[in-house]
Amino acid sequence: MTELEDALRATLRTHERDIDASTIQRDYAAIASQRMPTQRLWPALIAGAVVAIVGLVAYVAWPLGGTATDQPVGRPTAQNIAPPPAASGPFQVWLSERVIPAGGADVAAALTGPAEPMDEDQQTFGVGARVDRWDGEQWQPHRDVRLCMDFWDCVGELYPPDDQLEVEDIGLSLDASGVGPTTLVRIDGLDPGWYRLRQTSNDGVEANGIFEVVPADDVETVPLGARDPGRLRLQPAFLPTTGGFLSINRLQTSQAALDAGDPGPPVGDVLDLEMWADPSWHSMGTVHVNRDATAGITGASIPELAVGAYRLVDSSQPVEAQAVFWVTDNTSATPLPGGPQ
Amino acid sequence: MATSFGEFVAARGVALTRFAYLLCGDRFLAEDLTQTALERCCRRWPVAGMVRAPEAYVKKAIANEFVSSRRRLSTREVVVESPVAGQVADHGLAVQDRDELWRGLAVLSPSHRAVLVLRYYEDLDDSAIADILGCSRGTVRSSARRALAALRADPVITGKERR
Numbered sequence: 349m350t351e352l353e354d355a356l357r358a359t360l361r362t363h364e365r366d367i368d369a370s371t372i373q374r375d376y377a378a379i380a381s382q383r384m385p386t387q388r389l390w391p392a393l394i395a396g397a398v399v400a401i402v403g404l405v406a407y408v409a410w411p412l413g414g415t416a417t418d419q420p421v422g423r424p425t426a427q428n429i430a431p432p433p434a435a436s437g438p439f440q441v442w443l444s445e446r447v448i449p450a451g452g453a454d455v456a457a458a459l460t461g462p463a464e465p466m467d468e469d470q471q472t473f474g475v476g477a478r479v480d481r482w483d484g485e486q487w488q489p490h491r492d493v494r495l496c497m498d499f500w501d502c503v504g505e506l507y508p509p510d511d512q513l514e515v516e517d518i519g520l521s522l523d524a525s526g527v528g529p530t531t532l533v534r535i536d537g538l539d540p541g542w543y544r545l546r547q548t549s550n551d552g553v554e555a556n557g558i559f560e561v562v563p564a565d566d567v568e569t570v571p572l573g574a575r576d577p578g579r580l581r582l583q584p585a586f587l588p589t590t591g592g593f594l595s596i597n598r599l600q601t602s603q604a605a606l607d608a609g610d611p612g613p614p615v616g617d618v619l620d621l622e623m624w625a626d627p628s629w630h631s632m633g634t635v636h637v638n639r640d641a642t643a644g645i646t647g648a649s650i651p652e653l654a655v656g657a658y659r660l661v662d663s664s665q666p667v668e669a670q671a672v673f674w675v676t677d678n679t680s681a682t683p684l685p686g687g688p689q
Numbered sequence: 690m691a692t693s694f695g696e697f698v699a700a701r702g703v704a705l706t707r708f709a710y711l712l713c714g715d716r717f718l719a720e721d722l723t724q725t726a727l728e729r730c731c732r733r734w735p736v737a738g739m740v741r742a743p744e745a746y747v748k749k750a751i752a753n754e755f756v757s758s759r760r761r762l763s764t765r766e767v768v769v770e771s772p773v774a775g776q777v778a779d780h781g782l783a784v785q786d787r788d789e790l791w792r793g794l795a796v797l798s799p800s801h802r803a804v805l806v807l808r809y810y811e812d813l814d815d816s817a818i819a820d821i822l823g824c825s826r827g828t829v830r831s832s833a834r835r836a837l838a839a840l841r842a843d844p845v846i847t848g849k850e851r852r
Contacts, residue, residue: 350837352837352840352841352846353809353837355790356790356794356805356809356840357809357810359790359791359794360711360806360809360810361810363710363711363791364707364710364711364810366710366716367703367706367707367710367716367719368703369702369703371716372702372703372706372720373720374720374723374724376698376702376723376724376727377695377698377699377702379694379698379724379727379728379731625746626729627749627750627753627823628749628820628821628823630746
């Protein structure tokens with residue numbers, strides 16, 4: 349260490365004493381009671397009162413005779429548009445983000461439906477989808493969507509409607525637990541308001557997932573990570589708070605290796621479990637990987653966790669691999685697979 | 690054991706403000722940074738409190754708020770607290786060195802200063818610094834190298850350092 353570095357250390361130690369309890373003029377403890385930045389408190393209270401009044405009006409004005417599933421999913425927008433009714437029906441689209449900043453966000457999506465479906469309940473969807481906008485009374489087609497499978501090196505996008513969008517002709521069906529494969533889409537270019545991502549099966553059965561676009565810049569969204577070759581792939585995309593089993597694969601690092609039938613690098617025996625706590629990932633410990641050679645399944649049992657976003661990190665290879673999954677609960681507007689609709 | 694937000698602030702408020710002060714060099718701005726970071730963390734405390742090191746979590750928020758806020762306010766004048774006249778002469782050469790270095794730190798870019806504070810005050814390794822600042826270890830190393838080079842290039846500081 350040079351003299352300069354020694355002096356730096358000493359300088360910082362000296363100047364830390366410029367601050368002591370008597371010089372601090374803020375009452376940080378008051379933050380706990382106000383739970384909101386001081387400078388934003390009054391505007392927020394006013395906005396809250398406006399929202400409450402508008403919400404009350406919307407509630408009173410809501411058409412009579414609605415059923416439980418017709419309950420609105422949230423507050424009215426700033427344009428005084430009443431929120432849409434919650435998605436209903438046996439099939440829905442789980443979304444990793446339900447509040448999205450107008451600046452856009454990458455979102456994971458997965459179809460959900462009945463667990464252990466009977467043959468007549470089987471439906472096949474695709475990677476083509478639509479985004480509808482809620483106008484206060486009904487849904488209006490707004491964008492066409494191409495979803496990307498999570499193992500593709502892309503994130504899906506929104507396109508203008510009627511743009512003759514061509515998408516891959518593949519079928520997405522739900523597994524025995526009632527969850528479909530994970531897809532990715534970047535939702536951006538939308539004005540604030542209520543929207544739904546709608547997928548339609550070959551038999552015309554719809555699955556919807558509702559989300560809200562808000563003007564705020566500080567909405568927290570979870571980074572899904574780079575679409576690097578060799579990353580991990582997890583299935584399903586989300587688990588209940590009680591935990592569950594995640595199948596884990598490490599994607600091939602090249603198309604040539606994939607074409608040659610190379611199974612790719614193995615998943616490490618121990619993976620790091622990290623939790624997203626804005627603005628970064630925090631270590632939660634490790635999970636042990638189980639391998640069932642007979643069934644060809646590699647995965648890990650995930651313990652009971654709080655609602656949130658998590659990721660597994662495999663550092664067993666020279667190139668670190670990771671993938672995100674989510675923990676959700678039954679109180680979410682997006683139901684758990686096979687859970688109450 | 691989860692700590693309540695109030696208990697945490699009571700116990701670590703001074704340390705957090707000191708950290709913010711070393712980053713920004715201004716006690717009022719340090720309180721702003723600390724308050725903003727605590728407000729962000731308070732809203733997520735049920736989650737943040739679960740992580741193993743809540744102080745590291747809040748310091749990370751402070752560091753990020755400092756770097757991003759400095760970016761937003763980059764056209765504004767950088768505030769540097771000067772020692773009261775007469776104090777330097779009273780404290781001798783060692784303290785004078787430190788005040789020159791303190792002033793040298795103030796003109797570094799926010800990210801470079803953050804790297805030096807995290808390395809020489811928090812005693813963190815490059816990996817931990819990279820985690821806090823959301824960059825690679827290589828970026829941390831190059832930032833530290835450039836920041837130290839900038840300090841060495843300061844004619845006042847250069848005159849004091851002896852290799």
